[in-house]
Amino acid sequence: MLAIVEAPLLGAEGEALKRLPHAMPDEYETWVDAQLFSAKASQQYANYKDVIFPLERTQTQQTLDTMWRYVNLVQEITPLREPLLTNPPA
Numbered sequence: 584m585l586a587i588v589e590a591p592l593l594g595a596e597g598e599a600l601k602r603l604p605h606a607m608p609d610e611y612e613t614w615v616d617a618q619l620f621s622a623k624a625s626q627q628y629a630n631y632k633d634v635i636f637p638l639e640r641t642q643t644q645q646t647l648d649t650m651w652r653y654v655n656l657v658q659e660i661t662p663l664r665e666p667l668l669t670n671p672p673a
Contacts, residue, residue: 624654627653634646634649634650634653635650
């Protein structure tokens with residue numbers, strides 16, 4: 584499958600295309616930021632593991648609210664360039 588996708592880029596014309604400058608869409612940058620934020624929050628799991636373990640605890644709204652308060656604290660400490668999408672595109 585990879586060979587089929589890369590085939591148009593294998594010739595001289597493809598080499599020229601690969602050298603052209605390109606920019607990623609803003610949505611991609613927001614996604615990258617979200618991944619960094621998620622990784623940072625995951626590293627801080629010790630702060631909220633007792634709140635969400637066992638996982639059945641997350642079935643209550645109070646537990647979810649508490650969990651998100653801990654996650655949001657990580658965002659306050661390590662802010663993103665832009666806020667995460669609150670209403671992702673459909």
